[in-house]
Structure formats: structure tokens, C-alpha cells
Amino acid sequence: PGYYGEGLNAIIVFAACYLPDSNLADYHYIMENLFLYVISSLELLVAEDYMIVYLNGATPRRRMPGLGWLKKCYQMIDRRLRKNLKALIIVHPSWFIRTVLAISRPFISVKFINKIQYVHSLEELEQLIPMEHVQIPDCVLQ
Secondary structure, eight states: OEEETTTTEEEEEEEGGGSOOTTSTTHHHHHHHHHHHHHHHHHHHOSSOEEEEEEOTTOOGGGSOOHHHHHHHHHHSOHHHHHHEEEEEEESOOHHHHHHHHHHGGGSOHHHHTTEEEEOSHHHHHHHSOGGGOOOOHHHHO
16 A cells, blocks of 8 residues: 555555466455455555555456456445545556446446546556555566
């Protein structure tokens, strides 16, 4: 996590290239526990407004979370956490991510959809947030 703005608001960076391979035998167990870890971390980190930067670059399809997992995550996130989220920035969005979000539109609130921003380069991301507080993994930089 990093921070932005005068009030030191949290920036949560989520790099998809570090997600487990879906071919693993215990993949669903790992993803379930990963989600619980992420949510409990958010609960501790986020008292005020925050943003999530989702780094999609350099992520093979087999490491991207499935639609069911994403839907479950959205449904389980506390209302306060959803309300305090100011932006979900998706960096290097793939065709798959854009399609999943398009299909999900009927199930997701308009307020939440309006918080999603697509960013196609790290230079474009730099226009939105102070990069000195954001660690970009080497796999994404390349």
C-alpha cells in the first residue's frame, strides 16, 4: 500500500502477475484464503477514502481470477469498504478483463461501475496518482 493526498489516503496495489496458477490442485482453497486475507487487510488499512490499482500487465490468462471469484469478492466486500473506494484503476486492461466487466454490469451497482478507470500505460497512471508511493513489480515494468 501507498498513500496519496493531504489526508494520507490509501492506495492499494494489486498485481495479478503474482496470483496462483489455476492449474494447481488446491487453487480454489488458495483463492478463498487469498480473498479473506485481502479483505481483512483492507479492513485494517482503510479507515477513509482509498483507491485500488489493479496491475493486469504481464499476467497470463491462467493466473487471472475467474468471474465467479470476482463476483463473490464484490458481494462479500463490506458496504463501508465499497462506499470509501474512490477509484478502481485497471492498468493494462486485457480484452478478457473488459469483457468480464461488461458482462458483470447488470450485477454491479452503477456507483461502483463509475469508479472503474482503464489505464493503458504506466505513464498514464502517473497522471492520476503519485508514483513515488506505488511499487510496480518488475514483471509489469517489463
